[in-house]
Amino acid sequence: MRIRATVAAASGALALSALAVPAAHADGSAASYREGAAKVLQAAHATSGMTAFTAAAPAAGEPYALNATFSNLKIGKAYKVGTTNHVAFSVSYTLTHGADVDITASDFQTGPYIYKGSYSTPSNMLVGDKPATCTATSSTVATCKGNIDVYPAEGELLNSDAGSWSAGALAIAWNGQDPSSSTFDITKVGYADQGGLGTTLIQRNSTLTVNAGPEPVVKGRTLTATGKLSRANWEDNKYHGYTKQPVKLQFRKAGTSTYTTVKTVYSDSYGNVKTTTTANYDGYWRFSVNIQLVCSG
Template sequence: MRIRATVAAVSGAMALSAFAMPAAQAADAGSSYRAETAKVLRAAHAATSGKTAFSASTAADGAPYAMDVTFSDFKIAKAVKVGTTNHVSTAVTYTLTHGADVDVTADDFLTGPYIYKGSFDAPDNMLFGNEPATCAPTSSTTETCKGLIDIYPGDDELFNSDAGTWHGAALAMALNGQDPSSADFDISKVGYADQGSLGTTLVQRYSKLTVNATPEPVKKGKTITVYGKLSRANWEDHAYHGYTNQYVKLQFRKKGTSTYTTLKTIKSDSYGNLKTTTTASVDGYYRYSFAGTSTTPAVNATGDFVDVQ
């Protein structure tokens, strides 16, 4: 699901006029859930002019009515690493609490997690799952639910500026026999609830790191030059580009041992390239190691073995 940032500033409605499925997923089984969620969520938030909750008394014309449903104990991975094209899923669990008048056993009662970038009232972007969550009752008024967030970077769901902290949310809707795809769909008969600020996760641009130590072999006491490159996913052109001006450690592991030791720290250049020198002493493996940032995950290059003679 994508909410493009260019329309996120639309006043009062969470920019949901751009709420759409990735084209590649239009024929999938999950597309009906996405479409239903989009239509109901858009109407609910448009009716409240951007408020985080709407009146539980009477639904406005053209809007769903508020259900007595709340969410808690939202759990998601600390970070989600997203490349340039591959579909990425991350699991979410949460607790759904409902009033006695809410029939969570109905076939058309649906709930699911989502994450959003920016504010809950007017997010810059939102990401959903292909399917609704599955829930199991833990009492007469609570359910433990598990769902997925599905991300398709190849379908332009993300801008590079979306990397960083996202907030967790969950929603529920009772269609009550209404078909959102029908011309006779009466949204005022649909129940709806959602809640934001349930947790956070980092959505990060996948990183890559290479290393090449030369010459190989080398005489003891001679200089070794270690090349490499730090790059990360660009979600806008679907390629990997150098991550510039980042601190990266050159590390060494002696042959026959399992622990790397940091030799020095250098900075990637304006293309993400790395280059430094060190003195050959014993056989072993050289690698570069990047600690990561809020927008880009940590990564270690595969060690390059150098035979010292």
């Protein structure tokens, strides 16, 4: 599965990003949840075209519908992902379940996930390393909080995955079934899954350097500012020059707190930025970017 994006950045930091169904990480419980949740998610989405998994009875290769729904999901507006570092972000939501669902069972698990594209046929999905933790507020309602974990160095993202993602939540009653076992029977697993609960942007992280000289510069003389705008490439795990992007040269006079835009220039075909200006006051110089891209699909 795979995904696409929208980007925004400012003052030397740019972003754009995406998602993919991952490998196992950390301890055994993390591996069990991450792999098991991905397996059941894929099976359920392969047979459901609705905004929630509501199969009345288990068919061949499907879990049965668990009596649970999700609401009040809260997720951040945007997250930046670089080339190598693990990124984790928190999601909270409300879980409402039937009296027949025991959320305190040792093999009951719930967690958030994000997906790219449509709910029924997502191009990419990401879950967390571990299930969410829940606190019961009544006999049938609980507030839950869990992470989404992203590992860009392990091939979870393509550059085309950057952009807008949708958020959902799932719950699994394993009922003694082990998804890693050769005798695993998915039809004995209870499962609830609801998409369209929120949206976020996964962004490709960008960096922007600046150097102004000569130092010191004489009042009224020419000052040259140089730098480089680079963006994370999720397909080779390196940063490359971000070309033909508007970059603002800004100045803050000593003793003040506000930067003023002096001029706007564009990064060249290698992401390099260079411009000159006249130095009239003591103060501080910086490059700033504020870019928004929208990729369809």
